[in-house]
Structures are given as structure tokens and as C-alpha cells.
Amino acid sequence: MSWLMFALAFWIGAWGLNAWLARSPWSGTRAVRILVPVLFGVTLIVLWEGIVRALEVSPVILPAPSVVAQTFANSTGLLWEDVRQTVFKGALTGFGIGASAAFLTAIAIDRSAFLTRGLLPIGNFVAALPIVGIAPILVSWFGFDWQSKAAVVVVMVFFPILVNTVQGLRETDAMQRDLMRTYAAGYLQTLVKLRLPAAMPFVFNGLKIATTLALIGAIVAEYFGSPTRGMGFRISTGVGSLSIDLVWAEIAVAALVGTTFYGIVAWIEKRVTFWHPSQRG
Amino acid sequence: MRNLLPVLTVLAAIIALWYVAVAPMNIRVALDQAERAGAAVTPEGALPRRALSVWRLMLANPDQIGAGYRLERPRLPTPEQVGRELWKTTGEMALRGRAMSKRSLIYHGWITLQSTLWGFLLGTSLGILGAVAIVYSRVVDMSLMPWAIISQTIPIVALAPMIIVLSAQLGIEGRVVPKAIISAYLCYFPVLVGMVKGLRAPAMSQLDLLQTYNASGLQAFVKLRLPSSVPYLFTSLKVGIAAALVGTIVGELPTGAISGLGARILIGDQFGTPLAIWAALFAAAILAGALVTLLDMLQRVTLRRMGMAA
Structure with a gap:
């Protein structure tokens, strides 16, 4: 379960950071405009990894991103x-x-x-x-x-x-x-x-x-x-x-x-x- | 109507070109068959013929060219053959009361249409919801929009077999759901982009006016943003439904489906019956045309009712 907790915590944290970045005075800068979607994408991958590990999904159904990266x-x-x-x-x-x-x-x-x-x-x-x-x-x-x-x-x-x-x-x-x-x-x-x-x-x-x-x-x-x-x-x-x-x-x-x-x-x-x-x- | 004559002319030219192309495409098969039937063919034997170009073969055997137009399994069927096969598998079966038989393209078209409509519904809802979220939330706009664009550069066909395997493993019965997911994936994007544009279409002064009326955010959405997005919505719906049909057929193609127009194409390929492939292709084209025309008519009626007809 700890993996699921970690993934959820990461999700909430990243979302909060993104919300803060989007409202911050630097929201128009190039760095933030790239950082926000990248963070969103990373969150999705972390969620995927967390869910696969926590629920012990068989690799025949859905392999974790880390396994895919290794392959x-x-x-x-x-x-x-x-x-x-x-x-x-x-x-x-x-x-x-x-x-x-x-x-x-x-x-x-x-x-x-x-x-x-x-x-x-x-x-x-x-x-x-x-x-x-x-x-x-x-x-x-x-x-x-x-x-x-x-x-x-x-x-x-x-x-x-x-x-x-x-x-x-x-x-x-x-x-x-x-x-x-x-x-x-x-x-x-x-x-x-x-x-x-x-x-x-x-x-x-x-x-x-x-x-x-x-x-x-x-x-x-x-x-x-x-x-x-x-x-x-x-x-x-x-x-x-x-x-x-x-x-x-x-x-x-x-x-x-x-x-x-x-x-x-x-x-x-x-x-x-x-x-x-x-x-x- | 001004375009009718040019369109008919171009269509006639395409059909004429098609008829001309049948002769060189089919001459080899026709010669092989004629030789097997005992007719005199120059040069004899399939191997020496392979070295010659189709044009030389046509010159050497002018009386066999006609046979190329009457083959049972042609490389390129004539438009007439395709039309006849299409009629045989749709109208004729319907007349005999067997429109829903497994050999009828009406049945397979219906299967494809169902998945297409489910996918269209799913994709359109996702697109509209996403657009509303993007217009009202800056975070969503910044984090979702780039990924929406990237999602469309990923060739969905690579994912299609995976989606089907996944939903089978998750215990989802039948093929409607995975096919609908694939077509929703292709169809949500045009709707999303069109709706974002449409919801942002009202001018600042119009939004300000609603503020002076003390209108709430919901009222501004229902009375101003939503109506002004309707023309954009219909334009993207027309793109979306065509994309949804492509998605369904892609979902039927590579995965061993047994019903649906895509599956007819697949089966026609495996059993070497080109006429079945061509008939299924044209059925798909007719279906696409009918769906887009329907939405176009709906658009005209709606816009006229709303007083926005161009």
C-alpha cells in the first residue's frame, strides 16, 4: 500500500505545485510553461508505477514504466x-x-x-x-x-x-x-x-x-x-x-x-x- | 449546386481512369487463367511472362485484355464489379429479408456504427469537459493542452492491440468497449480544440456586459459562452465523427475481430477475396459520408434556429 500512498502524495504535491506555478508571477515565462506540463506527465508515470506496484498487476496485463524503461x-x-x-x-x-x-x-x-x-x-x-x-x-x-x-x-x-x-x-x-x-x-x-x-x-x-x-x-x-x-x-x-x-x-x-x-x-x-x-x- | 457539374466531371474522370487501370493491373492474372484453360498465350509459362512488362504483355495478347475485366478474384476490380458486390451484400440481402445475416454488410456496418457512436459520444463528452476545464482553469490549460497535442502525434494504431488485450484481461466482454476507446481517442482532440476556441470566442466587452447585469459565472457560461461556441462545436463534430469511424475501423483491423467493416477487410485479405475488401471499403466510405452529411444538416438547422445561419 505504501506505493499507492506515495503515488497519491506525489500527485497531490505536483498538482499543488502546478497550481501555485500557474498563479505565480512567473507563469508567463518559458521555463514555467515547459515545467508545468512536464510535471503533469511525470505525475502520470508515477501514478502508473505506483498503481502497478501496489496492486501487483501482472506484467502480462500492464508492465510498470520502470520495467518498460529497462526493456x-x-x-x-x-x-x-x-x-x-x-x-x-x-x-x-x-x-x-x-x-x-x-x-x-x-x-x-x-x-x-x-x-x-x-x-x-x-x-x-x-x-x-x-x-x-x-x-x-x-x-x-x-x-x-x-x-x-x-x-x-x-x-x-x-x-x-x-x-x-x-x-x-x-x-x-x-x-x-x-x-x-x-x-x-x-x-x-x-x-x-x-x-x-x-x-x-x-x-x-x-x-x-x-x-x-x-x-x-x-x-x-x-x-x-x-x-x-x-x-x-x-x-x-x-x-x-x-x-x-x-x-x-x-x-x-x-x-x-x-x-x-x-x-x-x-x-x-x-x-x-x-x-x-x-x-x- | 454551382459545383455539381465540376464534381461530376472529376468523378467521371476518376472512374474512367479506374477502368483504364484495370487492364494493366489484371493482365497477368488473366493470362495465367487463360493458359490454364488451354488458350494460346504469348509467351508461354508464368515465369517468362514475369520478366516482361504489363504493357508488352497487353500488346502481345490483345484478345486477353477483356478477360481482365471479368476475373473472379481480380487484383483491381472494376467499379461495376465493386458496385455489384456491394449491392449483393446489402440491398439484395435486405430485399430477401436477411439484412442482419452475418454475410450482409448492413450487419457489419451496424456493428461498426455502434462502436463509432459510442466512441463519438465518449470522445465528444471528454473533449467538451476538457475544454470547459481548460477555459476556466489556468493550471489545467497549462498542464493538459501540451499533452493533448502530443497525444495526437502518437500513432494510435500502435496502442490499439494493447487496448484490446488490456480490456480483455480486465474482463470486459465483447469488442464494443475497446473499439469505442480507440475511436474516442481519435475523436476527442478536434472537439477539445474547437470548443476551447468557441468558449473563448465571446469578446471582452460581452463578458463585461454580463458583469454589469450582475450575472453569475454559471449564467455567463450558459447564456453567453455556450451559445457562441455552437458553430465551432459543429465544425469539430464533423471532423470528430469521421475520426471516430477511422478509429473503429483501425480497432477492428489488426486484432482478429470477426464482425464489423474493418473485420470484413481483414477477412477478405486472409481469404483472398478482393471483392469483399473493396465492398467493405466502399461501405465504410458511404457510412462516413452519411454521418458527416447528417451532422452538417443538424448544424444548418440548429444555427438557423439560433439565428446564427451564415
């Missing part, structure tokens, strides 16, 4: 191999191909108002569909290796990025376009100097949505067959063979990779769209 440390080689297979080969390749294809398609159809009006509702509709379902089809088309995973990712990221880019390209107002006309700018110049920069907040919105979708696609596709490595493969076999601690380590890796990927895209967004109101301040 993580012991199998870094294995985890790294899975990341290379799933993320670098499957997800990133697919993300690159899908994003560039969507971007170029958006610029191409943008020249025709007719096509834009036809494609935008369809794109919006398809973006809301459960596209992950095509994973088994694409795995049977492209084989078990990373090519099929990349193909699933391409299809999944294509429509969100396409729709966002097309919408972004329509963002400039008449005044700005007229100004470009008075400068005697051609189509290409207007595109590069005015419309693409104006579209960037939308493009990055699509890219950020796509980062999560890319990982989801790559992992789901591995449930339908993969070589004997990869995060999805390890998770599905780990659940089957009850090595739950390895599954949680793999989940931790997925979380880490997902957050990093999102963070990188958000960081690039900050550099590219520094002028946008949402990035100021």
Missing part, C-alpha cells in the same frame, strides 16, 4: 532496426512522395477554376474517409517489404495536403493580385512571390496532419504482412507472444518518433511562415 534500454538495437524499417523506409519515403505529388497536383489543378471546384469537395470527402482500409490491398499489390508501406502512406497523406494546398493557393485577395499585375508580374512570378508564400500556413497545416497519418499508415500496413522487422510487426507479434513490455517499449518509440516528426515540421513551419499572425508573439 527499452536492453533492446535499443532491435528498436532501432524497427525504426529504420518502418519510419525511414516506409513512412518517410511515402511522406516525401505523397507530399510532393499532392503539392504538384495542387499547383497543376489550381490553373483551372473548373477543376478546383470539382476536386475540392471530392478531396475533402476522401480526406474524411477511413483510408487505412486499403492497406491490405496495397500490401498484396506491392509485396511485403517497405514499398507497400510507403504506398499506403502516399495514399493517406495525399488528400489532406492536396486540399490544404489548393485552399491556401486561393488565399490571396484581389488587392494583392492586382498589385502583382501593376508590377507586370507573370503567372510564374505571381505564384512564386505571392501565392505560394501566402499558401504556406495552409500547406504546413496539411503537412502536420500528414505526419501522424504517415506513421499510422506505415504501422497498420505492417499488420498485414511484413518482413520480420518493423514496429507494426513487433507490436502484433509481441501482443501474440505476451511480451507486453517490448510492445510498450515499441509504443514509447512510436510516441517519440511521432512527436519528433511533428516537432520538426512545426519548427520548419515557424521558419517559413514567420510573418503569419499565428506565429508572432
Whole structure:
């Protein structure tokens, strides 16, 4: 029971500290803004550890975070191999191909108002569909290796990025376009100097949505067959063979990779769209 | 209605492209079958054919191209085949009074819809409660909001098998609960973000006005913040229900479920019946479209009733 008491005490203490920090005069500073959520996350892990230890939950049901951390440390080689297979080969390749294809398609159809009006509702509709379902089809088309995973990712990221880019390209107002006309700018110049920069907040919105979708696609596709490595493969076999601690380590890796990927895209967004109101301040 | 003609044109183009793509996708299977049936095929044997591109094969065997459109287990079925399979497993069964048979997609769609709606209910409630807490408490705002964002960058599919194993170990019967948890996980976030924005939408001057009326905090919430968040709520509900459906199907895919649209996809993959996969996929798409359209209509009616119609 002492573990449970400790966890509860830690929870109350951390909550009190957070409440005090949030109301303190330093609540606006960067350090506090990072410290508060970190403390919250640590509290969750301590609670988890305390509950698992106090109630003696079987490691087959829910391993304690300390056990997961140990497994993580012991199998870094294995985890790294899975990341290379799933993320670098499957997800990133697919993300690159899908994003560039969507971007170029958006610029191409943008020249025709007719096509834009036809494609935008369809794109919006398809973006809301459960596209992950095509994973088994694409795995049977492209084989078990990373090519099929990349193909699933391409299809999944294509429509969100396409729709966002097309919408972004329509963002400039008449005044700005007229100004470009008075400068005697051609189509290409207007595109590069005015419309693409104006579209960037939308493009990055699509890219950020796509980062999560890319990982989801790559992992789901591995449930339908993969070589004997990869995060999805390890998770599905780990659940089957009850090595739950390895599954949680793999989940931790997925979380880490997902957050990093999102963070990188958000960081690039900050550099590219520094002028946008949402990035100021 | 202005968009009807362009949308139909693009749809027609997509279907035409699909029909064209069927020929190269299916030519190998068609040639294998024709050879087994005793027809003359150039080149003979499956192995030498593998070295050739599909285009060369189509040039060499122009009279076998048509067979690719009539395969029983095609790599890529034609839209017509998919439509017929869809009708066979929905409308035709309903007409024969067997809409709830295990082979009917209506039955499987119903299973998926149930989990989706439970997950949607759970996720929406969590999202709204979380948003209220975030708007009224600075601590919650500072500690919860970053984690809400991080939670969405974690690929839920990695967690999905774990959630199902966990709830089975905890003695939760059936698959509705774990699937609903997964779809709630995907669906709470858009609702949370939309509601935070909506509850913060009233201008300072409006809140001040309520203060001069001596309105209590609860009155300010019910009469000002809640009504002004409704347009935001509906927009995020539409995103949320689509996400909830994705969550349910993801929950059905990797875990050996036997009923539900995701399970139909899985079973179709294991038994090598591509038509079943495609029919289940289209059923899922129709379900998603119907749910979003329903919410859209609800939004229009509600906003008009509230005098906020755009």
C-alpha cells in the first residue's frame, strides 16, 4: 500500500505545485510553461508505477514504466532496426512522395477554376474517409517489404495536403493580385512571390496532419504482412507472444518518433511562415 | 449546386481512369487463367511472362485484355464489379429479408456504427469537459493542452492491440468497449480544440456586459459562452465523427475481430477475396459520408434556429 500512498502524495504535491506555478508571477515565462506540463506527465508515470506496484498487476496485463524503461534500454538495437524499417523506409519515403505529388497536383489543378471546384469537395470527402482500409490491398499489390508501406502512406497523406494546398493557393485577395499585375508580374512570378508564400500556413497545416497519418499508415500496413522487422510487426507479434513490455517499449518509440516528426515540421513551419499572425508573439 | 457539374466531371474522370487501370493491373492474372484453360498465350509459362512488362504483355495478347475485366478474384476490380458486390451484400440481402445475416454488410456496418457512436459520444463528452476545464482553469490549460497535442502525434494504431488485450484481461466482454476507446481517442482532440476556441470566442466587452447585469459565472457560461461556441462545436463534430469511424475501423483491423467493416477487410485479405475488401471499403466510405452529411444538416438547422445561419 505504501506505493499507492506515495503515488497519491506525489500527485497531490505536483498538482499543488502546478497550481501555485500557474498563479505565480512567473507563469508567463518559458521555463514555467515547459515545467508545468512536464510535471503533469511525470505525475502520470508515477501514478502508473505506483498503481502497478501496489496492486501487483501482472506484467502480462500492464508492465510498470520502470520495467518498460529497462526493456527499452536492453533492446535499443532491435528498436532501432524497427525504426529504420518502418519510419525511414516506409513512412518517410511515402511522406516525401505523397507530399510532393499532392503539392504538384495542387499547383497543376489550381490553373483551372473548373477543376478546383470539382476536386475540392471530392478531396475533402476522401480526406474524411477511413483510408487505412486499403492497406491490405496495397500490401498484396506491392509485396511485403517497405514499398507497400510507403504506398499506403502516399495514399493517406495525399488528400489532406492536396486540399490544404489548393485552399491556401486561393488565399490571396484581389488587392494583392492586382498589385502583382501593376508590377507586370507573370503567372510564374505571381505564384512564386505571392501565392505560394501566402499558401504556406495552409500547406504546413496539411503537412502536420500528414505526419501522424504517415506513421499510422506505415504501422497498420505492417499488420498485414511484413518482413520480420518493423514496429507494426513487433507490436502484433509481441501482443501474440505476451511480451507486453517490448510492445510498450515499441509504443514509447512510436510516441517519440511521432512527436519528433511533428516537432520538426512545426519548427520548419515557424521558419517559413514567420510573418503569419499565428506565429508572432 | 454551382459545383455539381465540376464534381461530376472529376468523378467521371476518376472512374474512367479506374477502368483504364484495370487492364494493366489484371493482365497477368488473366493470362495465367487463360493458359490454364488451354488458350494460346504469348509467351508461354508464368515465369517468362514475369520478366516482361504489363504493357508488352497487353500488346502481345490483345484478345486477353477483356478477360481482365471479368476475373473472379481480380487484383483491381472494376467499379461495376465493386458496385455489384456491394449491392449483393446489402440491398439484395435486405430485399430477401436477411439484412442482419452475418454475410450482409448492413450487419457489419451496424456493428461498426455502434462502436463509432459510442466512441463519438465518449470522445465528444471528454473533449467538451476538457475544454470547459481548460477555459476556466489556468493550471489545467497549462498542464493538459501540451499533452493533448502530443497525444495526437502518437500513432494510435500502435496502442490499439494493447487496448484490446488490456480490456480483455480486465474482463470486459465483447469488442464494443475497446473499439469505442480507440475511436474516442481519435475523436476527442478536434472537439477539445474547437470548443476551447468557441468558449473563448465571446469578446471582452460581452463578458463585461454580463458583469454589469450582475450575472453569475454559471449564467455567463450558459447564456453567453455556450451559445457562441455552437458553430465551432459543429465544425469539430464533423471532423470528430469521421475520426471516430477511422478509429473503429483501425480497432477492428489488426486484432482478429470477426464482425464489423474493418473485420470484413481483414477477412477478405486472409481469404483472398478482393471483392469483399473493396465492398467493405466502399461501405465504410458511404457510412462516413452519411454521418458527416447528417451532422452538417443538424448544424444548418440548429444555427438557423439560433439565428446564427451564415
